[in-house]
Amino acid sequence: MSSNAATARTIALVSAGCFVAAFALVPLYEIACEKVFGIKLEDTAAGEHRVVGMQVDPNRTVRIEFDGTVNSKLPWSFQPEVLTMDVVPGQAYEMSYVAGNRDAMPVVGNAAPSVAPVVAAGYFVKTECFCFTEQLLMAGESKTMPVRFIVDPALPAEVKTITLSYTFFKNDAATARAAAGPVPAVASAPVFAPR
Numbered sequence: 001m002s003s004n005a006a007t008a009r010t011i012a013l014v015s016a017g018c019f020v021a022a023f024a025l026v027p028l029y030e031i032a033c034e035k036v037f038g039i040k041l042e043d044t045a046a047g048e049h050r051v052v053g054m055q056v057d058p059n060r061t062v063r064i065e066f067d068g069t070v071n072s073k074l075p076w077s078f079q080p081e082v083l084t085m086d087v088v089p090g091q092a093y094e095m096s097y098v099a100g101n102r103d104a105m106p107v108v109g110n111a112a113p114s115v116a117p118v119v120a121a122g123y124f125v126k127t128e129c130f131c132f133t134e135q136l137l138m139a140g141e142s143k144t145m146p147v148r149f150i151v152d153p154a155l156p157a158e159v160k161t162i163t164l165s166y167t168f169f170k171n172d173a174a175t176a177r178a179a180a181g182p183v184p185a186v187a188s189a190p191v192f193a194p195r
Contacts, residue, residue: 101137
C-alpha cells in the first residue's frame with residue numbers, strides 16, 4: 001500500500017470517527033445533565049398535565065434572574081429585556097429576550113437553557129420557549145423571543161432566587177441550508193405546440 005493511500009485511509013477513518021463522536025455528544029450531554037446533575041432537559045413545552053392542578057401561592061414570591069450569552073462561533077447579540085422579575089408561584093408569566101444577527105449572512109442558532117440552583121430545575125416550568133426550535137435570523141435582523149413560564153408552588157421553601165440562563169449556539173447544518181436558499185423548482189420540459 002502506498003503512503004498516499006495509507007494517509008487517505010487514515011484521514012477517512014479520523015473524519016468518520018469525528019463525525020460519530022459529534023453525534024454521540026448529544027446523548028452523553030443529556031445523560032450527564034439528567035443523571036449526574038439532576039437537570040431535566042426538555043425539548044418541548046410543558047404539557048397541560050404539568051400545570052393544570054397548580055394553585056397560586058399568594059403568600060410567597062420568588063425572584064427570577066435572567067441571563068443570556070452566545071457561543072463565540074455565533075455572530076449574534078442576545079440579552080434579556082429585563083434582568084429580574086419577582087413572581088408568585090403557580091401564576092403564569094411571560095418575558096422576552098432579544099437576539100440580533102450581526103453577520104452579513106443568514107444564521108441559524110439553537111438555545112440551550114439552564115436553571116440554577118439545580119434543585120429548582122424541576123420546578124421551573126416553561127410553557128413556551130424559543131429554545132424548543134431552531135431560530136433563523138437574516139442578515140442584520142433582530143427578533144424578540146418570548147418565554148412563558150410558571151414556578152411550581154411545590155418549589156422548596158429555601159429557594160428564594162432562580163436563575164434562568166440561555167446560551168445560543170450556531171447550528172452549522174441549518175445555517176448551511178439557509179445560506180443555500182430554497183430548493184429550486186425542477187424545470188419542466190417545454191411543450192411545443194404544432195404550428
